[in-house]
Amino acid sequence: MSRLDSEEKEILQAFGKGTLKRVKGVAKELERHRAIAAATFTKDSRISIRISSKDLRALQKRALSDGIPYQTLVSSVLHKFVEGQLLEHTALKPLKPTRAS
DSSP states (O other), X not given: OTTOOHHHHHHHHHHHXXXXXXXXXXXXXXXXXXXXXXXXXXXXXXXXXXXXXXXXXXXXXXXXXXXXXXXXXXXXXXXXXXXXXXXXXXXXXXXXXXXXX
16 A cells, blocks of 8 residues: 555545545446446457567466466567556666677
């Protein structure tokens, strides 16, 4: 619960006290949000990629430990990346250029 911001804490407290009230048109608003959620998670395209067998095994191992199919893990990682929720880490030391002999 320590990750809640002040607005979320206020909502949680109001819920606990029983002082929350439904907004007008709640059924219509819920249906709108359901439609948005359904559209967000609709998988309507396929891709085919080549990756190293080492990376594939690592993905499968990670997915197994998370209890999800590895394709779902890959899809989730790609989604987070395009949404800007996955940050790229830079190397601690830059690679030194090699000389061509």
